[in-house]
Amino acid sequence: MTDTTAVLKGVRENIRRELFESVLPFWDRHSVDPELGGFFACLDKDGERYDDRKFMWLNGRQVYMYAAMALSFSQQQLEDLSGGRLDRAKLIKDATAAADFMYSHGVRESDGQVYFSLTRHGQPYHMERKIFSAAFLCLGLGVLSAALRADGCSAKAGELEDRCVVLLKRIVSWSHDPSPLGKEACAGAPKTSPLNVPMILLNVLDELQRCGALSPSTGVGFDVAAEEAWCVEEILKHVRFEEKKVLEAVLADGSPCPGYDGRHMIPGHAIEAGWFLLRYAERTGEDSLVQTAEHMISWSFEEGWDPKHGGLFYFLDAEGRSPVYLEWDMKLWWPHNEAMIAYALLYERSRQDAHLQKFVQVGDWALRHFSDAAGGGEWYGYLSREGRVTHRFKGGPFKGCFHVPRCLLMVYQILGRCLEPTPQPP
Amino acid sequence: MTDTTAVLKGVRENIRRELFESVLPFWDRHSVDPELGGFFACLDKDGERYDDRKFMWLNGRQVYMYAAMALSFSQQQLEDLSGGRLDRAKLIKDATAAADFMYSHGVRESDGQVYFSLTRHGQPYHMERKIFSAAFLCLGLGVLSAALRADGCSAKAGELEDRCVVLLKRIVSWSHDPSPLGKEACAGAPKTSPLNVPMILLNVLDELQRCGALSPSTGVGFDVAAEEAWCVEEILKHVRFEEKKVLEAVLADGSPCPGYDGRHMIPGHAIEAGWFLLRYAERTGEDSLVQTAEHMISWSFEEGWDPKHGGLFYFLDAEGRSPVYLEWDMKLWWPHNEAMIAYALLYERSRQDAHLQKFVQVGDWALRHFSDAAGGGEWYGYLSREGRVTHRFKGGPFKGCFHVPRCLLMVYQILGRCLEPTPQPP
Structure with a gap:
């Protein structure tokens, strides 16, 4: 072994x-x-x-x-x-x-x-x-x-x-x-393209096709492949190759959004969008997207990781200013789940030690800080920057039975595949 | 001296x-x-x-x-x-x-x-x-x-x-x-009375009358005194004398609101509402409200003060559970400003050492942790529970030229009055 x-x-x-x-x-x-x-x-x-x-x-x-x-x-x-x-x-x-x-x-x-x-x-x-x-x-x-x-x-x-x-x-x-959702669009507010909408839609379309509930040939009243391509296009607007950053909001034409909204970054989101894109690329064979997906993951992981206390920051400002949101420096459970999935997928694909090391880095930190397997079960969700548990509950309005088990299930399956004997040349 | x-x-x-x-x-x-x-x-x-x-x-x-x-x-x-x-x-x-x-x-x-x-x-x-x-x-x-x-x-x-x-x-x-504000009221959501609406309206009516911009006899199209009385009545619904707590939300009839909303407490708000009520009581001569105002201030201050690191928590849960809001244990500048005003007013009224001591306790802590007089000026606004500055900016979407200078101006004036020679009996 x-x-x-x-x-x-x-x-x-x-x-x-x-x-x-x-x-x-x-x-x-x-x-x-x-x-x-x-x-x-x-x-x-x-x-x-x-x-x-x-x-x-x-x-x-x-x-x-x-x-x-x-x-x-x-x-x-x-x-x-x-x-x-x-x-x-x-x-x-x-x-x-x-x-x-x-x-x-x-x-x-x-x-x-x-x-x-x-x-x-x-x-x-x-x-x-x-x-x-x-x-x-x-x-x-x-x-x-x-x-x-x-x-x-x-x-x-x-x-x-x-x-x-x-x-x-x-x-x-x-x-x-x-x-039709009824949110008033004020005349002076920039017309932005958010990252969260296309990434969630892409993931829903991906999951539904993987399980067979949706197939491009089913008559669902829209062109599934075209919708996926639109999601990818929207996601890519947020990837700034020169600055090596993934932004949460850009203007609809892809240009920078003014003010602090335009500098807002959520490393966990960007990493999640990265592995959504990776899975899309693998399913559709669009190899050209794999490198971009890996960039999204690694830029966001490197910038999001707290060099002092470990763990991923919740929010960052692209210019290094203080984000205006109060909770920016907290360590939330789910970005760590997304990073575990992302690096496990990258490792499965590349078998590079560097990817495995990142997976182990984030996985070890997450299990050590969030898991309460020895206590009431499940994971805590919220830590201070220093890694202290700030909220004792296991479930709340935004934490349910999802990020932790999705991550654990996917990683369990990925590692299982990685452990399968590789086919020998005849 | x-x-x-x-x-x-x-x-x-x-x-x-x-x-x-x-x-x-x-x-x-x-x-x-x-x-x-x-x-x-x-x-x-x-x-x-x-x-x-x-x-x-x-x-x-x-x-x-x-x-x-x-x-x-x-x-x-x-x-x-x-x-x-x-x-x-x-x-x-x-x-x-x-x-x-x-x-x-x-x-x-x-x-x-x-x-x-x-x-x-x-x-x-x-x-x-x-x-x-x-x-x-x-x-x-x-x-x-x-x-x-x-x-x-x-x-x-x-x-x-x-x-x-x-x-x-x-x-x-x-x-x-x-x-008319357009916020949809869902059929299953409890009909609540919030604390913030009547307290802000009471303060606006109080300030406008103190400066002379509004007088009860001006024909403004509503009964000013009756509106103030309504605000007081609404505020008092949130004061739970048995539990010695001030809640942010109760049902419209004053009974407890179910779930975590009904246990939500913001010590800084309750202290602020307390001194709004105190000023109302003093202006109108409703002495019976003074004791209630002092209760609101002292219960909220004692429960809100962090025994470990000092400073006032932002939010609390009335049952001692973790509030669901991420920032609950942060130390924000403004609750400290409200407590400084409240204890200065109570001291002016009572001349009790206990009130002065509380004023000094919160004022010292606040100046030591928030003030940047030696640097760029103004106060920082946001600290971790441990008292570390988490946001480097001095102004943001919710922090402007208000809580700090209002507090400093009021306290400067109150202490000035406290230092005036008391009239001697003839």
């Missing part, structure tokens, strides 16, 4: 324990509303619920996560890997109940917009004027439909797929023209 | 230096747009501008601040106190130009709502669906009109006063029924 193989095996076993024994069991035990359907997200250190709102982002993403697990593992595998803690049938059942509850209560009849949050009983609580609630619900419905279809439940699968496509068409339309 | 007198004199001299030699000169030198009128707020460590938007909150408040200075000091006094750094005529001129610029560009014709921010040239940049932009513009216009009237400029004073009253009537109306 080479050193690298030993490292990969050791890391993979840590990842297995985190995913199957700590993270998913936490959500399985504490987040499910068995009575009404749907997932709670506001869960304190040991899983105690401190608010019973149901957030659409987090419900859509948890449905996605459960479905991704069900697509990846059989009942027996899941039982073995989790030491009996996880039951595939229960994951499917809870995901289906959440999908039904959130879709039936969370979509506004008048215009098809999707609420950001509902009361426990499904009454509308808050509406954002953004695409993301719809996008994450759509993602969850689509991947769950694929899992149900794989299980032979084709009627329910078809129903969810239809709902997924209804939402997807709206999201595509709103991505190009957000005016 | 007694010990207390020596303390008061020493503190007052520090305050004088901060206000007249560091804080106001910073804004006077760096924030004025001499060409177009209005004040910039995004000013880096040494005053360099990093964004040229004009924020309505901060413009209204800076107009107020300049007018309050002009009402308090003559040209000669200002020159003497500032060692020639400040010129009363220039303050009046800059405030008037800002008032004209922001009113003429910042009020939406269709419905009288006030933009949150404008471009440098006055185009609308962002609209919030809240009363505060209108409230702070109204406050600035009213107090400036009083300063101009005192200077004999009655035509301009009358014009500003008319505009002030136009805005005031809207604010009063929106405070009771915010639906």
